[in-house]
Amino acid sequence: MNVILKIWRQPSKDTPGGFETYPVADVSPDMSFLEMLDVLNETLTQSGKEPIAFESDCREGICGTCGLFINGRAHGPGLGITTCELRMRRFKSGETIVVEPWRAKAFPVLKDLIVDRSSFDRIIQSGGYVSVNTGNALDGNTLPIAKTKADEAFDAATCIGCGACVATCKNASAMLFTAAKVSQLALLPQGEVEAQDRVINMVKTMELEGFGHCSNTGACEIECPKQISLTHIARLHREYLKATFK
Amino acid sequence: MNNLSCVLKKWVMALSGLFLCSFLVVHLSGNLFLLNPDGGALFNQYANFMSTNLWIRVTEIILALGFVVHIVLGMLLARQANQSRPVAYAVSPGNETSSFASRYMWLTGAFVLFFLVVHLKTFFYTMRFGDVPHVPYEVVKAAFESPIYVIFYLISFFVLGWHLRHGVTSSFQSLGIRHPKLKPWIHIFGGLFWFVIxxxxxxxxxxxxxxHMWG
Known part of the structure; x- marks a missing residue:
């Protein structure tokens, strides 16, 4: 199959960018979107042009680096996938595919399709520490945790910090990301001691970094490659109120 | 109000929104007197009570504050959202990932505000501060003789419905009230406000x- 790519090119953080069009021929429908970009980059390199800069690491949907905004969708069309899990069979031959970097004030573009997501790290940092007993490892089940709670905490913990929630949110809000982290620890006894400071500080940092508020549109849970639910945002709201009116 | 965190802003948005919804119910129940076929006697009595009773006057001020809080916070949040994405996407997700109602609350909200101003000017201002004493029922009757005015009202109720379609159910989420068992009830409650009312x-x-036309 053949596709026409319209890709955002931007030489550096402070230089203006623009779209450039690249036709790619003989694409296998079984290729991942990133493999197709690899093929394009090879041709660009061979013809002495600057290859397209994009991030990728694990290429198996767990590292969260390969975020691309493809035809108006974070990680492209499809549910529960990252860009590396997106196959070219999702597209029609001859289709024009528009590829953009994540757009958010808190995610500045560094080059082409690469954005700086360190604002996420600063949200995590502001969450602080978790008090645990040191010394020998505890026996299993010393701390009884209900199965349903453990499962829910695990669902939140599957967040890979890719930024799709921010990218797709009309307010560029990092609420799903922040809520997943808050929720994960709020559900477990280990996180309980610092729960109140954690939620206040993380929301504060989220806003200081320039992310927007949550409008409950639900776009984030649709685009989340790990399908993290809005239930966690509701829990963040409850945790926040508890911390405010303690 | 701007130094509240976005979570608290949304919390106040939700509470003030639900408070304004309760007003919709009260206002509707009073207005249904208009449909009583007695030439407006019952409605006039009700309107007279509403404009003279002291407690209603106090409630009126609380209601006006509810509107102000809801509108000002809505504008502050919209501004914050606007600033959080300085460069727009060339291709937007549109309806694929979220509903129209949820994305355009600012637009439907602004239209409802415009309606509110026109509505207050036509009825509230004329009945309360008009130069000559007015019979409330006659003011209503005269206003709705114009088909254009009626169409404007119908459009406004339609837009209000869109605003509430997202607003009512979303306010429960903002307050942290979410549970699989509650979901159908919240949707029924929402449907009451965006459709029935x-x-x-x-x-x-x-x-x-x-x-007026055929009666």
Missing amino acids: PLAYSVIPLYFLYF
Whole structure:
């Protein structure tokens, strides 16, 4: 199959960018979107042009680096996938595919399709520490945790910090990301001691970094490659109120 | 109000929104007196009570504050959202990932505010501060003789319905009230506000226009 790519090119953080069009021929429908970009980059390199800069690491949907905004969708069309899990069979031959970097004030573009997501790290940092007993490892089940709670905490913990929630949110809000982290620890006894400071500080940092508020549109849970639910945002709201009116 | 965190802003948005919804119910129940076929005697009595009773006057101020808080916070949040994405996407997700109602709350909200100003000017201002004493029922009757005015009202109720379609159910989420067992009840409650109530309001101008044109 053949596709026409319209890709955002931007030489550096402070230089203006623009779209450039690249036709790619003989694409296998079984290729991942990133493999197709690899093929394009090879041709660009061979013809002495600057290859397209994009991030990728694990290429198996767990590292969260390969975020691309493809035809108006974070990680492209499809549910529960990252860009590396997106196959070219999702597209029609001859289709024009528009590829953009994540757009958010808190995610500045560094080059082409690469954005700086360190604002996420600063949200995590502001969450602080978790008090645990040191010394020998505890026996299993010393701390009884209900199965349903453990499962829910695990669902939140599957967040890979890719930024799709921010990218797709009309307010560029990092609420799903922040809520997943808050929720994960709020559900477990280990996180309980610092729960109140954690939620206040993380929301504060989220806003200081320039992310927007949550409008409950639900776009984030649709685009989340790990399908993290809005239930966690509701829990963040409850945790926040508890911390405010303690 | 701007130094509240976005979570608390949304919390106040939700509470003030639900408070304004309760007003919609009270206002509708009073307005349904208009449909009583007694030439407006019952409605006039009700309107007279509403404009003279002390407690209603106090409630009126609380209601006006509810509107101000809801509108000002809505504008502050919209501004914050606007600033959080300085460069827009060339291709936007549109309806694929979220509903129209949820994305355009600012637009439907602004239209409802415009309606509110026109509505207050036509009825509240004329009845309360008009130069000559007015019979409330006659003011309503006169206003709804104009088909254009009636159409404007119907459009406004439609837009209000869109605003509430997202607003009512979303306010529960903002307050942290979410549970699989509650979900169907929240949706029924939401449906009451975005569908049943705007529909019931629409009956009033249509009723007057019908009797003016063909009655």
